[in-house]
């Protein structure tokens with residue numbers, strides 16, 4: 001039984017060029033821990049996230065995937081009484097150092113949330129929100145960025161005729177792709193995605209997965225998912241977490257076909273979680 | 274629980290809810306109907322020629338030619354009245370002077386007799402002299418008696434006549450050819466038909482209170498005034514007046530919408546309520562100028578910036594307490610602080626009143642804004658922050674626009690509150706009579722305002738009964754302002770949230 005699932009997953013890698021050699025590191029966590037009050041939700045995680053690759057984070061519910069992901073753009077700062085220890089190194093700097101400007105950090109790290117969270121504004125204004133923040137006022141320039149971002153997010157054809165319509169009138173899948181376009185419009189280096197397809201139907205999910213496949217050429221993508229087939233389909237590397245601890249991190253194919261840790265094997269073969 | 278029990282409970286619940294709503298609706302109707310009905314009479318009523326005269330002479334409104342034509346006809350209709358009065362006066366004077374000449378004749382005769390008696394005395398004819406003296410004394414007594422009769426006659430004629438004269442002046446205005454009275458209210462007759470009928474009754478009947486039964490309350494006795502003028506030239510006067518009053522006053526249905534925008538003349542006897550309306554507008558807007566920025570900024574601070582802690586909890590308690598403070602206390606505070614301590618102006622002023630009112634509505638604005646801000650989905654905030662927006666930008670571009678319907682609702686409801694509050698402005702801003710203020714005068718001048726003047730007109734006006742319609746008009750206007758503001762809030766809320774929903 002378990003063999004079968006594993007084999008099935010191997011098939012999905014077949015179409016993909018394999019990443020074997022170690023690549024350039026984009027973000028590195030060093031003994032990184034994150035606390036909610038006294039509760040250590042992420043425990044001394046050390047990992048090197050490679051540049052321009054898709055890294056998937058898997059693990060049972062409550063294991064700290066979202067927390068770790070949100071640590072990368074310091075979204076956890078919003079929650080009172082969080083604290084971090086260890087280092088999270090991005091571009092040679094520890095982003096938890098005192099002199100880091102969170103706003104610039106977030107402008108370099110785009111984020112897509114589990115539930116599409118478009119603003120109650122027009123489609124155009126949604127995508128233009130980030131560029132406007134960066135001080136771009138020129139209408140022409142803004143339009144170009146909006147079009148380019150919407151094209152990148154593979155939604156241009158669907159919305160090009162109603163850019164001034166309220167974004168809340170779109171379908172869930174469209175909204176999620178709009179959120180991706182909005183994140184891309186700030187020209188980030190990293191794209192964080194927290195279960196971006198969990199609220200979508202299979203068709204919309206497929207579209208987003210295709211999109212990730214496109215985007216990985218330009219961006220470092222980190223995606224949290226509960227869907228192991230999705231992780232296998234879209235990612236180059238996979239991290240498996242359990243109770244806040246990073247159990248195993250490595251090449252996706254290898255992790256799925258030949259996990260080093262028995263806990264990983266149990267999880268991916270569906271014995272728990 | 275069994276299904277039937279649950280159903281029964283549900284039914285009972287919705288039934289009680291419906292009853293509560295119905296009771297509220299009926300109460301509202303009971304309150305509003307008389308206000309609307311009687312208040313509308315300040316705007317739509319039967320106006321007499323005197324109303325049109327006031328409009329033309331005091332407010333420069335109406336067609337002078339048409340008025341002159343009409344007024345000529347009315348003067349003609351009134352002429353017999355005045356003719357009768359003149360006749361009566363002339364008759365009385367004639368009667369008095371005839372009596373006086375009788376008296377004088379007797380006096381003269383007495384004097385003659387006196388000298389004659391003296392001459393007889395010196396001639397030694399004492400008997401004849403005594404006779405003459407007796408005759409003289411008789412004549413003197415008669416003259417004296419005549420004198421007191423003249424006095425009696427005078428009072429018997431002039432006192433009722435003066436009263437009648439006064440009553441006629443109140444009804445029709447001053448008699449033609451008389452010196453113009455100083456007080457404006459005495460320069461015109463009754464402007465409204467309903468008041469005309471009341472005054473007509475006062476002309477036709479005299480009122481007296483009968484207190485003869487010491488154990489009971491006094492009884493009002495009305496006697497026809499005509500009784501006082503039996504047998505004089507004024508006897509037909511009263512019937513004529515009663516029959517021709519419409520020709521003399523020409524009541525016409527009048528739509529006086531300028532009631533709102535006209536100045537008041539002679540403390541609300543004539544004209545409208547513009548100073549009060551304007552004062553209310555100034556005070557309300559002034560309060561908003563201070564309260565909106567303070568309230569919204571405080572709410573943003575409390576929701577977005579403040580770190581929960583003791584100080585913040587204390588602040589929140591303070592805000593709740595402030596919301597519960599009686600409004601008269603705000604009024605006293607405004608007097609003590611804004612006027613006496615920091616002296617924003619030398620006397621009561623719109624500025625001081627606005628500041629006081631702004632404190633009064635501040636808690637409401639903070640609370641409603643806070644609620645509106647907290648109701649903005651966290652996802653919006655995360656999305657904005659995730660795109661690299663700072664806190665300030667997040668607040669300005671995402672949170673405030675989404676919270677706007679709630680914030681605006683709070684603001685408009687506070688406006689209604691500020692417009693209607695009386696106690697806070699008694700000591701800080703309100704006066705009973707005043708001209709409409711220029712905008713810069715609001716910094717230093719007090720103003721009349723609807724809520725205060727409604728109270729003031731009922732309790733302190735020297736002619737309360739004459740101006741009931743003004744009171745009701747003011748109440749109606751104030752209620753209309755508050756209701757319109759609330760309606761506006763509801764519509765605006767619906768519009769904005771529809772826009773937000775897409």
Ligand SMILES: Nc1ncnc2c1ncn2[C@@H]1O[C@H](COP(=O)(O)OP(=O)(O)OP(=O)(O)O)[C@@H](O)[C@H]1O
Pocket residue numbers: 036039041059060061062063064065066067068079
């Ligand atoms: N705001 C918070 N305050 C306190 N504890 C929290 C908070 N958010 C998450 N946690 C706890 O931190 C742990 C990790 O949560 P996290 O959301 O990162 O899990 P997850 O792996 O993303 O789970 P899921 O797959 O269900 O999304 C959980 O035990 C959770 O209860």
Ligand SMILES: [Mg+2]
Pocket residue numbers: 065066067194
């Ligand atoms: Mg999660």
